[in-house]
Each structure stands twice: as C-alpha cells, then as structure tokens.
Amino acid sequence: MSVLVYLIPIALFLGGLGLSAFFWALKSGQFEDPKGAAERILLNDDLEDED
Amino acid sequence: MTTARIVADLGCPSGLEPPADGAIIDPAPFVRHTAGLARLDLAVFGAKCAGCIRKIETAMNALPQMQSARLNLSTGRLSLVWIDGAFIPRAVTESLDRIGYRAAPFDPEAAEKESDREGRNLLRALAVSGFATANVMLLSVSVWAGGGEMGPATRELMHWVSAVIAIPAALYAGQTFFASAFRALKHGRANMDVPISLGVLLALSISVFEFFQGGEHTYFDAAVMLLFFLLIGRYLDHRLRLRARAAARDLLALQAITASRLNADGSLTSVSARDIEAGDLLALAPGDRVPVDGVIEDGSSDLDMSLVTGESAPVRGGAGALLHAGVLNLTSRLVMRATKTADASLVADLTRLIEAGEQTKSRYVRLADRAASLYVPVVHTLALATFLGWYFIGDAGFRVAIMNAVALLIITCPCALGLAAPAVQVVATGRLFRSGILVKSGDALERLAEVDVIVFDKTGTLTFGKPRISNRADIPDDVFAAAAALARISRHPLSRAIVTQAGPGKAAPHAIEVAGDGIEGTIDGVRIRLGRAAWVGAPSADDASQESWIRIGDAAPIRFQFEDRQRSDAADAIRRLEGLGLKVEMLSGDREAAAAKVASSLGIETWRAELSPHGKIEQLERLRAEGRIIAMVGDGLNDAPSLACAHASLSPGTAADATQAAADFVYQGESVSPIVEAVIVSRASRRRVIENFAFAAAYNALAMPLAAMGLVTPLIAALAMSGSSMIVTLNALRLAGGRRR
Numbered sequence: 001m002s003v004l005v006y007l008i009p010i011a012l013f014l015g016g017l018g019l020s021a022f023f024w025a026l027k028s029g030q031f032e033d034p035k036g037a038a039e040r041i042l043l044n045d046d047l048e049d050e051d
Numbered sequence: 052m053t054t055a056r057i058v059a060d061l062g063c064p065s066g067l068e069p070p071a072d073g074a075i076i077d078p079a080p081f082v083r084h085t086a087g088l089a090r091l092d093l094a095v096f097g098a099k100c101a102g103c104i105r106k107i108e109t110a111m112n113a114l115p116q117m118q119s120a121r122l123n124l125s126t127g128r129l130s131l132v133w134i135d136g137a138f139i140p141r142a143v144t145e146s147l148d149r150i151g152y153r154a155a156p157f158d159p160e161a162a163e164k165e166s167d168r169e170g171r172n173l174l175r176a177l178a179v180s181g182f183a184t185a186n187v188m189l190l191s192v193s194v195w196a197g198g199g200e201m202g203p204a205t206r207e208l209m210h211w212v213s214a215v216i217a218i219p220a221a222l223y224a225g226q227t228f229f230a231s232a233f234r235a236l237k238h239g240r241a242n243m244d245v246p247i248s249l250g251v252l253l254a255l256s257i258s259v260f261e262f263f264q265g266g267e268h269t270y271f272d273a274a275v276m277l278l279f280f281l282l283i284g285r286y287l288d289h290r291l292r293l294r295a296r297a298a299a300r301d302l303l304a305l306q307a308i309t310a311s312r313l314n315a316d317g318s319l320t321s322v323s324a325r326d327i328e329a330g331d332l333l334a335l336a337p338g339d340r341v342p343v344d345g346v347i348e349d350g351s352s353d354l355d356m357s358l359v360t361g362e363s364a365p366v367r368g369g370a371g372a373l374l375h376a377g378v379l380n381l382t383s384r385l386v387m388r389a390t391k392t393a394d395a396s397l398v399a400d401l402t403r404l405i406e407a408g409e410q411t412k413s414r415y416v417r418l419a420d421r422a423a424s425l426y427v428p429v430v431h432t433l434a435l436a437t438f439l440g441w442y443f444i445g446d447a448g449f450r451v452a453i454m455n456a457v458a459l460l461i462i463t464c465p466c467a468l469g470l471a472a473p474a475v476q477v478v479a480t481g482r483l484f485r486s487g488i489l490v491k492s493g494d495a496l497e498r499l500a501e502v503d504v505i506v507f508d509k510t511g512t513l514t515f516g517k518p519r520i521s522n523r524a525d526i527p528d529d530v531f532a533a534a535a536a537l538a539r540i541s542r543h544p545l546s547r548a549i550v551t552q553a554g555p556g557k558a559a560p561h562a563i564e565v566a567g568d569g570i571e572g573t574i575d576g577v578r579i580r581l582g583r584a585a586w587v588g589a590p591s592a593d594d595a596s597q598e599s600w601i602r603i604g605d606a607a608p609i610r611f612q613f614e615d616r617q618r619s620d621a622a623d624a625i626r627r628l629e630g631l632g633l634k635v636e637m638l639s640g641d642r643e644a645a646a647a648k649v650a651s652s653l654g655i656e657t658w659r660a661e662l663s664p665h666g667k668i669e670q671l672e673r674l675r676a677e678g679r680i681i682a683m684v685g686d687g688l689n690d691a692p693s694l695a696c697a698h699a700s701l702s703p704g705t706a707a708d709a710t711q712a713a714a715d716f717v718y719q720g721e722s723v724s725p726i727v728e729a730v731i732v733s734r735a736s737r738r739r740v741i742e743n744f745a746f747a748a749a750y751n752a753l754a755m756p757l758a759a760m761g762l763v764t765p766l767i768a769a770l771a772m773s774g775s776s777m778i779v780t781l782n783a784l785r786l787a788g789g790r791r792r
Binding site: 008016026036040 | 101105122
C-alpha cells in the first residue's frame with residue numbers, strides 16, 4: 001500500500017495540471033468568442049495573395 | 052476557388068440585401084482617444100459566418116493606419132484601434148454600410164464595463180469543484196470499496212488527502228452560494244442558497260470533526276459534489292441570462308444616436324443626441340435618422356416614418372413639416388431645428404413605455420423560485436427536528452444527532468431542484484434555436500406556456516410588411532434589370548423591393564435621385580427615369596396599391612405595382628394555434644379596410660384597426676382585466692411597448708431593433724409557424740420542469756425518512772445525489788428529440 005504515497009500525489013499533480021491549463025485558457029480569452037473561433041477556421045488567411 | 056473565397060464573394064444572406072433601414076450613425080462622439088491611438092467599439096448587426104468576419108475585417112483593415120480590427124462573432128462586437136486622426140470616424144460606419152452591415156457605437160463607459168466577469172468566475176468555480184469532486188471521489192470510492200481489507204491507517208490517509216483537497220475547493224467554489232445566502236439572511240429572508248451553504252459548511256465541519264475522532268464516515272465528497280452539480284445549473288442559467296442582457300445592450304447601443312449640429316459659422320460638429328438642445332440647427336444627410344423632435348427649416352425630402360407610425364409608404368416633407376425622432380431621411384439633405392431634447396422626444400417616450408412593461412414582467416416569479424419558497428422551510432424544520440429528536444428523544448448524544456441532521460441536509464439538498472429548470476430550459480432553447488427561434492430568457496418559456504390569448508399585429512407579422520412587386524410577370528427582363536440598376540442607389544422602400552427581387556448586381560453609374568420624384572440615370576447612352584407617374588410622364592392608375600413607373604428613352608412607360616402580401620402559412624398557423632386552445636386576436640395601426648381584408652381571409656374574428664401604441668396597450672389591459680394571459684406578436688417600433696407589457700412576446704427577425712429587444716422570442720424566416728412551435732416547445736418544457744420538480748419531491752419524500760432515521764451513509768448520499776441529478780438531466784434531454792424536420 002505504500003505505493004499510494006507516490007500515486008496519490010502523481011494523480012493530483014496531473015489533475016492540477018489540467019485545471020491550471022483550463023485557467024490559463026480562460027484567462028487568455030479563449031472562451032470569449034467560441035462562435036467566431038469555430039468560423040475562423042474556414043478562412044484561408046495564408047492564401048491572402050490569391051485575391 | 053476555396054470555400055472561404057466563395058463565401059466571401061457571395062457574402063452572407065444578410066450582406067445581399069441593403070441594410071435594413073440604411074441609417075448611418077456617425078460614431079465620432081464615442082471614440083476613445085489614448086496616447087495617439089483611437090479606439091472604438093461597435094455593435095455590428097447581421098454578421099453570421101466566416102464570410103462576414105472576412106468581409107468586415109478586410110474592409111476595416113483597408114482603412115488607412117488601422118492597427119487592429121477584430122470582430123467577436125459571439126457578441127457581435129467589433130473592436131477597432133487606429134492611429135488617431137488617420138480618418139474621420141464616420142468612414143468606419145460608411146464602409147460597413149457599403150458592404151451591407153449596420154453598426155451602432157457603444158457608449159465608452161458601457162463598453163468598458165461590459166465584460167462577463169460573473170460568467171468567468173462561475174466557470175472557474177465549476178472547474179475547481181469538478182477537479183475536487185473527481186479526486187475526492189477517487190479516494191472515497193476506495194474507502195467504501197476497501198471495506199475490511201483497508202486498515203485504519205490507510206483510511207486515515209485517504210480522509211486526510213480528501214480534507215486537504217475538499218476544504219479549500221469547497222470554500223472557493225461555494226463563494227457564490229455563501230455570499231447570496233448571507234445577503235438573504237441579512238435581509239431576514241431565506242432563499243435556496245441558505246440550505247445549500249448550511250449543508251456544505253456543516254458537512255465540511257462535521258467531516259473534520261469525525262476525521263479527528265478517527266471516525267469511519269466523512270462527507271468531504273458530498274460537499275464538493277453538491278457544489279459541482281449546483282454550479283452546472285448556475286452556469287447554464289447564467290448563459291441564458293447573458294443572452295437576454297446582450298439583447299438589452301444592443302438596444303442601448305442603438306440609442307447612442309449622433310447628429311451633425313450646424314454651427315453659426317456654417318461648420319458642422321458631430322454631437323451625441325443627448326447633447327442636443329431645443330433650438331439647435333441640425334443637418335440631416337440622406338440616410339440619417341432624426342435624433343430629436345423638431346421641424347424642417349430648409350430643404351425637402353422623402354421621409355420614412357415606419358419606425359414611428361408603422362406605415363411603410365414614405366411621406367414627402369418640406370420646410371415647416373414636423374419631424375419626430377426616429378424618422379429616417381431617405382433622399383436629400385435637410386436642415387432641421389430641434390424643438391425638444393432627446394429625453395423628451397418620441398423614441399424616448401416609447402422607450403419609457405417599454406421599460407414600464409419590463410418592470411411588471413420582472414416581478415414574475417419563476418417556477419424554480421416558487422418551488423424553493425416551499426422547499427426551504429420544510430427542509431430546515433425537518434433537519435432541526437431530526438437533531439432534536441435524536442438528541443432528546445433518541446438520547447443518542449450530540450455527535451450522532453448532528454451527524455444525522457447533516458445527512459438529511461445533504462441528501463435533500465436541491466441538486467435535482469437546482470438543475471431541473473436550467474437543464475430543461477437550455478435544451479428547449481437549443482431546440483428552438485435550431486428552428487430559427489431565439490429565446491431571450493429561461494422564464495420567457497415559462498411565461499409563454501401559461502398564455503391563453505395570442506394577439507397579432509397585422510403588418511410585418513401576418514403580412515410581410517414590405518412592398519413586393521406584384522406584376523413581375525408583366526415586366527420584360529431587360530427593363531427589370533435597368534430598373535434594378537437605378538434602384539440600387541436609392542434607400543426608398545419601393546427601390547428596395549425591386550433590388551431585393553433582382554438580387555445582387557451593379558448599380559448604374561452617375562444615376563441621381565430627385566427627392567419626391569424618383570431616380571434618373573443613363574445606361575448605354577439611353578436616359579432612364581424610374582419614379583412617380585407624373586415625373587416619368589405616365590398616367591397614374593388610380594387604385595389603392597403603391598406603384599412606380601419606368602421609362603427607357605422614349606419608349607412607353609412601364610408600371611411596377613407593389614403590394615404587401617400575406618405570409619403563406621399565416622392561415623394555417625392560426626388554425627394550429629386555435630387547435631392548441633389559444634384565442635387569436637388582431638390589433639392593427641393600419642386602416643380599417645386593410646385590416647378587415649386580412650382578418651376575414653385569415654378567419655380572425657376579433658380585431659381592431661387604427662390603434663395608436665397607447666391604444667394597443669389599452670386593448671391588452673382590457674384583455675388582462677378579463678383574466679386573460681396574453682402573448683403579443685409584433686414587429687414595428689410602435690408595437691414595442693405592447694410587446695413589453697404582454698405576458699410573453701414574439702417578434703420576427705425583420706422587426707425594428709427596439710422591438711426585437713423588447714420581445715422574449717425572435718424568430719427568423721418567412722413563415723408564421725415558428726410561433727406555433729415556440730408555444731408547443733414552451734408547453735413541453737414547462738411539463739418537463741414540473742415533472743422534474745415532482746421527481747425531486749418524490750425523491751426527497753423517500754430520502755428524508757431514511758436520513759432522519761440515521762440510515763444514510765456517505766455512500767448512499769453520493770449515489771442518491773448523482774442518481775437524482777442524472778435522472779433530472781435525462782428527462783430534460785427528452786425534449787431535444789421531438790419531431791425532427
């Protein structure tokens with residue numbers, strides 16, 4: 001059972017990593033415009049020269 | 052050609068038609084100047100897809116010295132930053148108008164304030180409680196499952212880790228509930244958050260106490276799971292409210308109208324409508340909206356009064372004519388003298404009527420709140436009774452007594468109740484959204500479900516409200532194309548009708564518009580006139596319908612006839628509404644004869660015509676006095692006050708903006724049948740909410756005696772809590788299926 005001493009912190013660390021990733025995403029404005037993000041993927045900004 | 056190119060070339064359907072009313076607002080007073088940079092936030096209407104983003108951002112970046120232009124498609128807000136002084140701010144709205152989007156500036160203060168902080172805090176709390184729930188549950192499950200195999204030392208470790216995770220997480224994630232419960236208690240009231248806060252805090256402290264006593268049962272998992280489920284409900288509810296707020300915000304943006312003040316030396320200053328004083332001289336370019344009530348000093352032009360009277364045919368106005376705020380100048384430049392301030396003008400008057408109506412609506416008590424007011428005292432009394440019962444009668448000692456009381460608080464905690472209404476409403480609004488119906492708030496669904504009379508405005512709801520060519524078959528194609536080329540330069544409603552039917556194309560170069568007469572231009576060296584019969588040199592056919600004539604060179608003039616058509620499924624939709632047990636009535640501001648014709652062809656028995664906005668409200672009050680619960684359907688600005696004072700209200704997506712803002716439901720498309728669907732879904736969602744409450748009540752009736760008898764362990768509490776939440780959510784999801792089209 002002593003393996004728990006390692007496993008519980010590892011599990012918590014991984015969970016905490018996910019949580020902080022979510023906080024980062026929230027803070028950097030990635031939830032500000034979900035609809036726009038979905039549509040912008042259709043734009044070919046890299047083909048601008050063709051116009 | 053790539054997809055994006057095709058989309059950009061064709062544009063969104065919203066970009067094909069000329070803007071709804073063509074008023075161009077000068078945003079100059081709303082620009083914020085900081086350190087050599089100019090910033091402006093605009094509400095852009097009609098942007099829907101990637102093509103729209105591309106068209107708008109490309110057009111904005113084409114302006115000189117534009118630093119950044121970004122459109123937020125979710126909120127419809129366009130944020131611009133440019134080097135101060137590179138171009139006049141009006142260039143922005145003019146450029147948007149050219150590509151077919153209308154824009155209104157935000158008040159700088161409102162733009163600063165408007166950020167969804169509450170939503171982000173809820174999301175953060177939701178993430179923290181979700182993290183804690185998952186991890187604490189992992190540890191708790193092993194304690195429950197470990198049973199005989201797990202030694203006390205391991206169990207203590209599990210509880211210890213649980214406590215370290217759950218206590219800070221619950222204190223953080225529960226802030227919303229604690230704050231709200233505290234506020235309620237301070238005012239001597241009790242809301243749903245009181246038992247929630249009490250349950251969570253008691254569960255935490257009793258678990259800490261048990262942990263130090265070396266006890267077997269702790270409620271750390273229950274405390275965080277409770278918060279997690281409740282926060283899901285809170286967040287869904289918040290998103291629904293946010294949508295309603297966005298609509299109100301757009302209305303505010305539209306009121307931020309600006310005007311050009313004519314100074315004594317002949318120069319023009321752009322001012323906000325609020326700063327205009329009686330006696331000021333104002334210049335009105337074609338496409339400008341009259342900002343305050345006044346009289347025409349100089350010039351004559353066609354005026355679109357539809358916002359004020361609901362009448363769509365333009366009126367000719369010359370020097371001395373009265374102008375009401377909200378009238379749109381269509382054809383030529385005018386100088387007007389303000390006679391009232393913006394606060395005293397007609398549009399402000401209508402806004403006040405709308406606000407008065409909204410206030411009566413805000414007193415509506417939602418089903419969930421009604422359930423809470425029953426629930427709170429019952430649960431608290433029972434918890435107290437459990438404690439007293441065990442302590443004095445059962446003689447079980449303080450520890451057991453408080454443990455059982457806490458178990459009762461936890462197991463009856465309103466997870467199912469807190470999720471029941473928001474989950475159903477989110478599913479119902481999602482389903483209506485797919486059918487092109489926008490629901491502004493969750494309680495709008497509840498209110499529409501209670502309605503027993505539905506009152507229609509005629510123009511724009513049962514009919515299209517826009518003139519359409521009724522004799523297209525009699526007009527040769529080349530003549531029609533020439534007429535469309537001329538019409539594209541004009542904002543006149545009849546020109547719009549021709550352009551809409553002709554689709555996208557090129558405008559005739561060098562064509563000019565003569566106020567009150569028509570448009571003159573040259574195509575392929577031939578002079579063409581499109582306009583009034585006398586001006587074109589044609590005999591006016593003297594019937595009631597609106598008309599316009601075209602003469603190409605010296606050829607015989609050709610007549611365009613216009614009429615307002617009935618929506619094709621109006622009669623069918625009214626039959627179906629009556630089939631749902633609703634009484635259908637019609638109130639119109641239009642002439643008696645026109646209203647009678649529509650009423651008889653649709654089979655509406657009760658109707659009134661020639662009503663003012665106040666008259667419509669009086670009719671609604673009369674119905675209300677009879678004990679009827681009213682839904683109102685309307686589209687003109689003159690309908691907005693009656694929409695706001697009805698129990699529930701709907702308006703088509705083509706309606707005036709203020710009207711859409713006042714309505715609870717906005718439906719897209721050419722038909723009337725979305726109203727029927729909105730009623731059906733509202734009623735179904737009300738049924739689901741009541742079913743969910745009934746289920747929650749039944750569950751509590753079972754769980755409470757068990758908890759009071761001390762039979763509930765943390766394992767049973769966790770199963771009961773998540774089980775009931777799932778059942779409630781699944782019941783809500785049943786709505787999503789429905790009949791697919």
